Amino acid sequence: MASLQGDNNGGLFAPESSTSSENFKVVVRIRPPLPRELRGSGLRAYQVSTAVEPGERNVILSENLSGYNAAIIAYGQTGTGKTHTMEGAMEGPERGIIPRTVEDIFTYIVNDPEPTSKYLVRSSYLQIYNEAVLNQQGGLVADAGAIYNTYRFTFDCVYDQHCPQERIYRQSAQQVVLSILQPHREPQLLARVAEGNVIAALTDRRERSHIPYRDSKLTRLLEDSLGGNCRTTMIATIAPSLEAFQESLSTLKFANRAKNIQNEAHVNEDADQRTLLRKYERELRRLRDELARRSRNVVDKRALLVAEEQAKRAEADKLAALTALQERSREFLREKEEKRALELKIQAMQSQLLSGGSALHEVPAFKAILQREHNRLREQYEAKLRAIEAERQDAEGSASAEVGRYKQLLLKQRDIMIALTARLNERDEQIMSLQEELDAYDRYQRQLEDQLDGKTTELISLRKAAVEHASASPAHMSSFDPALQTALGDWGGSSGGQPAPPQQRSRPGAAADYSWAPSGSRGGAASEGGLAGPSSSLPALRFQPGLSVVYSADGTAVDLQGLDSGDVTPVASHSSRHQSSGGGAPYRLYDIETSMASQAEMAELRAAALTSAKERSALQQILDSKVRVMLAECIAEVSSSASASGDPSAAAPLVGRLSALEQLVMRVSEAIGTSLAAAASPCLLCLGLASGPEAPP
Numbered sequence: 271m272a273s274l275q276g277d278n279n280g281g282l283f284a285p286e287s288s289t290s291s292e293n294f295k296v297v298v299r300i301r302p303p304l305p306r307e308l309r310g311s312g313l314r315a316y317q318v319s320t321a322v323e324p325g326e327r328n329v330i331l332s333e334n335l336s337g338y339n340a341a342i343i344a345y346g347q348t349g350t351g352k353t354h355t356m357e358g359a360m361e362g363p364e365r366g367i368i369p370r371t372v373e374d375i376f377t378y379i380v381n382d383p384e385p386t387s388k389y390l391v392r393s394s395y396l397q398i399y400n401e402a403v404l405n406q407q408g409g410l411v412a413d414a415g416a417i418y419n420t421y422r423f424t425f426d427c428v429y430d431q432h433c434p435q436e437r438i439y440r441q442s443a444q445q446v447v448l449s450i451l452q453p454h455r456e457p458q459l460l461a462r463v464a465e466g467n468v469i470a471a472l473t474d475r476r477e478r479s480h481i482p483y484r485d486s487k488l489t490r491l492l493e494d495s496l497g498g499n500c501r502t503t504m505i506a507t508i509a510p511s512l513e514a515f516q517e518s519l520s521t522l523k524f525a526n527r528a529k530n531i532q533n534e535a536h537v538n539e540d541a542d543q544r545t546l547l548r549k550y551e552r553e554l555r556r557l558r559d560e561l562a563r564r565s566r567n568v569v570d571k572r573a574l575l576v577a578e579e580q581a582k583r584a585e586a587d588k589l590a591a592l593t594a595l596q597e598r599s600r601e602f603l604r605e606k607e608e609k610r611a612l613e614l615k616i617q618a619m620q621s622q623l624l625s626g627g628s629a630l631h632e633v634p635a636f637k638a639i640l641q642r643e644h645n646r647l648r649e650q651y652e653a654k655l656r657a658i659e660a661e662r663q664d665a666e667g668s669a670s671a672e673v674g675r676y677k678q679l680l681l682k683q684r685d686i687m688i689a690l691t692a693r694l695n696e697r698d699e700q701i702m703s704l705q706e707e708l709d710a711y712d713r714y715q716r717q718l719e720d721q722l723d724g725k726t727t728e729l730i731s732l733r734k735a736a737v738e739h740a741s742a743s744p745a746h747m748s749s750f751d752p753a754l755q756t757a758l759g760d761w762g763g764s765s766g767g768q769p770a771p772p773q774q775r776s777r778p779g780a781a782a783d784y785s786w787a788p789s790g791s792r793g794g795a796a797s798e799g800g801l802a803g804p805s806s807s808l809p810a811l812r813f814q815p816g817l818s819v820v821y822s823a824d825g826t827a828v829d830l831q832g833l834d835s836g837d838v839t840p841v842a843s844h845s846s847r848h849q850s851s852g853g854g855a856p857y858r859l860y861d862i863e864t865s866m867a868s869q870a871e872m873a874e875l876r877a878a879a880l881t882s883a884k885e886r887s888a889l890q891q892i893l894d895s896k897v898r899v900m901l902a903e904c905i906a907e908v909s910s911s912a913s914a915s916g917d918p919s920a921a922a923p924l925v926g927r928l929s930a931l932e933q934l935v936m937r938v939s940e941a942i943g944t945s946l947a948a949a950a951s952p953c954l955l956c957l958g959l960a961s962g963p964e965a966p967p
């Protein structure tokens with residue numbers, strides 16, 4: 271077998287050329303002459319034969335199962351040795367390509383050094399006869415006499431290769447197609463079926479467009495082998511006899527065209543997901559780097575563009591500023607010229623005015639106008655001054671009237687204040703006099719109380735002496751003075767408790783001048799109903815003979831405990847006259863002539879003290895009521911005067927003063943009442959009247 275590279279050397283055989291495709295090879299195998307052919311004269315002198323090296327088969331078997339699809343197609347006229355080439359003998363050196371391929375595949379699997387690799391080997395055997403596909407699995411069908419038949423033996427080897435060290439999981443599928451093409455005896459049909467449009471299209475030097483693989487089942491099955499993902503070797507078999515010259519020529523032409531087929535073979539590798547992921551990550555990283563590089567270039571370009579734009583803008587601004595400056599300079603020069611022209615014009619006009627011979631203010635018409643204007647302005651100002659003066663006078667008149675009215679009000683208010691002050695002073699004097707009178711009452715009451723205390727002490731001593739005397743000489747008690755016995759009462763020690771008859775009365779003329787005459791006439795009212803004394807104007811007590819009670823000035827009865835003595839005649843010779851040290855009213859107290867003072871005297875003193883307390887209380891009440899009335903009148907009068915004057919605040923000091931005076935009177939009254947109660951309580955307790963109905967308030 272030799273590669274068909276051309277028909278140089280004037281024959282059908284030519285050396286290999288590097289221009290032929292590595293993925294589609296075409297070889298020609300010439301069958302050795304058969305014995306019958308040798309008997310004839312069909313052989314030519316140029317007949318040669320070449321053996322196929324084992325290494326070439328390995329190449330055909332896709333580089334030791336590295337994952338490429340591989341195909342061996344035997345093409346030739348009948349009896350040219352296709353079956354002999356593909357199948358041959360099952361054993362021995364005449365073994366064909368199929369058994370050798372099977373041996374190579376399993377030898378490779380057995381010799382694989384990677385223990386983790388896994389292989390799956392599948393095989394199929396088909397026959398296509400008149401466009402009918404027949405499954406011939408399980409045995410080879412050899413029908414040498416049939417025409418138009420085509421066999422196809424497909425041998426698939428799928429294996430998994432796993433490399434833990436490289437963490438690679440690769441799955442490859444290798445397809446070995448061993449086909450036998452039987453061209454038709456008629457060249458037209460052969461061209462249509464075998465070559466067909468497929469070969470014509472595949473070998474067309476123009477742009478490859480549509481490949482009509484579907485025109486026949488054979489071309490459909492050989493789709494990958496002819497122009498696809500496959501490393502294909504086509505074996506064109508010819509016979510060496512002269513009788514087969516036309517067929518051999520036709521086969522060689524077909525082989526010559528088929529060698530131009532371009533196959534694109536690649537490894538059938540299905541990487542696992544991790545490998546794909548790593549592959550995609552590497553691709554993604556590469557794309558990112560590319561994008562970053564391009565973006566950086568874009569940023570740099572943008573910055574450059576911005577800088578250029580800024581430079582252009584700055585240049586334009588600079589030109590605009592220069593233009594504006596030049597324009598301003600021109601305007602300045604123009605204004606300067608205009609100013610100079612105006613100054614010249616003013617100078618010319620002034621020179622024209624002065625050229626008349628006299629100044630403007632000396633022109634008569636101008637003087638007249640000036641005078642009129644002056645007069646008009648003066649009249650306006652004078653009229654305005656007059657109006658202002660009239661307004662000022664009106665304001666002064668109204669102000670003076672208001673001032674006069676306020677003066678009158680102030681004078682009236684002052685008079686009211688003076689009058690109120692005078693009345694207040696008068697009230698103060700009256701209050702002071704009442705206070706002094708009240709003090710005189712107090713002093714008199716205290717003296718009465720002192721007197722009463724002395725009498726009580728004396729009476730106690732007398733009763734004690736009487737009791738001692740009775741106990742010493744009880745026999746004489748019967749002859750004891752009845753009056754004294756009566757005075758002693760239970761203290762006299764009388765047996766049986768019978769009262770002693772009154773045998774001795776108070777000595778005639780033994781009376782006391784108990785009258786008192788305070789200043790003023792207020793005490794006169796208290797003497798009504800009382801007994802008349804030497805001083806008829808003073809209240810008096812008189813003890814009637816046979817009466818057991820004595821009445822005070824206000825009609826209060828005082829029990830004298832059975833005293834039956836008659837008149838209590840006041841005496842003057844032995845009376846002790848006490849003069850009030852305070853300069854108050856003179857008064858006279860009982861003058862006890864003898865040490866045998868009766869209880870009538872005690873009762874009299876008690877009644878006098880009680881009367882004095884009652885009168886003092888009455889006077890106190892009268893004083894309080896009158897002072898209160900006076901103060902109320904003063905406050906009302908001051909308030910009415912202040913409201914009448916229109917200035918209520920003017921009377922506030924006076925009202926405050928009156929209120930303070932009222933508080934003072936109240937405190938004085940309270941103090942008097944308290945001192946009175948404090949002074950009267952011990953005395954009244956001694957008299958047994960503290961809880962009586964006539965106790966002073």
Ligand SMILES: Nc1ncnc2c1ncn2[C@@H]1O[C@H](COP(=O)(O)OP(=O)(O)OP(=O)(O)O)[C@@H](O)[C@H]1O
Pocket residue numbers: 300301302304346347348349350351352353354355413414415416452
């Ligand atoms: N290279 C060869 N060496 C020896 N004998 C061969 C060789 N090639 C073919 N022959 C013999 O030639 C005869 C025909 O061969 P073969 O059957 O293989 O032809 P074929 O092309 O398959 O014919 P068909 O197409 O009719 O099946 C066979 O007897 C075979 O033994």
